[in-house]
Amino acid sequence: MRVTQNMLANSSLKHISNSYQRMGKYQDQLSTGKKITRPSDDPVVAMKGMYYRTNLTEVEQYKRNLSELNLWMENSDASLDQANSSLQRIRELLLQAKNGTNTVDERTAIATEINQLKEDLVNVANSKVADKFIFNGTDVNKEPVTLMDGKAVVSKNNEDFNVEVGPGVKIRANIHPGNVFSENLFGDIEKIVTDLKADNTSDLDNLLTKVDDHMDNLSSERADLGARYNRLEMVSSRIDTQEIFANRVLSDNEDADIERVITDLKTQESVHRAALSVGAQIIQPTLMDFLR
Template sequence: MRVTQSMLSSNMLRNLNTSYNKMAKYQEQLNSGKVINRPSDNPVVAVKGMGYRVDLDKNEQYQRNMGQAHSWLDSTDEALGQAGSVLIRVKELVVQAASDTNTSEDREKISQEITQIKQHLQDLANTKVGENYIFSGTNTNSPLFKADGTIQTATDLTGLKKSIEVNVFDGIKMSINTEGVDLFNDIDTFMGELEDLLTSGASGKEIGDKLGVNSTDGTNQTILGLDSLSENVLAKRAEVGAKQNRVELMENRLQLQEVNVTKLMSKNEDTDYAKTITEMATAESIHQASLSVGAKIIQQTLVDFIR
């Protein structure tokens, strides 16, 4: 086969262009920090990279859900803690009202404080996180107690005892609310009966006999009922505490997953700088050698060709 000057020139230019493209590829990898910069560079790596990014996006959403769970659970725990403290104060007032050392004016003041405590407990039952009522089940737009002081019922609203669940991991949901309608209904009923008794004008002995404060035979039903309410509040707080512990465990799991997925994604597509720089230097050396040899093979002018 006859090799012409044109063939030599064409082959040299094609090889030089290939060399330029190779150096450009290495340069792009060094500049971007990625071994691929478009799916066509390596479809398999690109598909894996998209999968890792989906996992990271989902992880980010789960961590945002964890923040929402913390907000709900912390607010619930705080409200129940205040309710428990208030019930302790109610017990002190019950014992105080049953004493004949108090005048009718003193019992009137106790009655007024009981009324305010009752209203405060209703306010705690209507605790909100943002614009959501946390003790109303899935009816987060409606308060547990109405404006007239009566509690919502199933006939008023559905979903009062339903759970609000958020996704905390792939295929894992967690309830972040606490059912409060039964608890606060029992407390409000007790407070209403106590308020009626204190406003009836009864004497300290009559109040003590009615409440069972003066009993010595273990029939102290009012005080026992109040203790039962306090225990119910503590049980709800224990439930909230268990959920808070689980949220922390899930947060640790999500953080570990984020680290692992990020590591896999980096291994899949990040540039190995030492290797790429070496290959870049090698390609540059080959390119310079090609230019030097080509300059000697290819005649640059007609005079050089004639000579």
């Protein structure tokens, strides 16, 4: 096949154009820090990147769930601590009211304070986190306890409020409110108030026993909450480790080796200059070149 001047020129332009493309590729890698800028650059890297990024997104979502769960449990524990203090104070006042030397006015004053403590327990039972009631099972949009004519009306939702913290792994965020803020609790406190205002001390020993039972129930729920909180910390540690691994795998797949890219770019620049120099020699000789 006869090689013409036009063929040499076209071939030279083709190689120079390809050289520009390779330099552009290296410059893109340097500016973005990534091996590819579009899926067509390397379909395998692109497909793996989608998979790894999906895993990382899932881990990040689990971390957000853990943060919400942590906030929920911490507020639950703080609320239970406050409720325990209120019940402890009610117990102290009840012991004080049993003293036979108290006058009617003194027992009435004790009843008034216990009634205030009952209202404080109602407020604790209606604690909210992120605008959700934490002591009403899965019915987080409805307050668990309401006061109607001074009497506490309790919602009876004891279902588990679970939060997913891993693939197929869920942790219960709430306590069982029926074991702490029950109708019996508020009913017993209201009976204490009624009896003391009526100066009736015949049933105070029985009511004191019931208060102790309520405190025991609260302690049991708090202990269970503490056990789940410990598990939450272990899961959180494992998720943090998974996030590190997911970022590392994603980086290994997509991030460019900057040192190597710089070396390749410098090499390509040298090749490009050589191609331009050779291309300059292919110019068609003129008639003057033959007349010299």
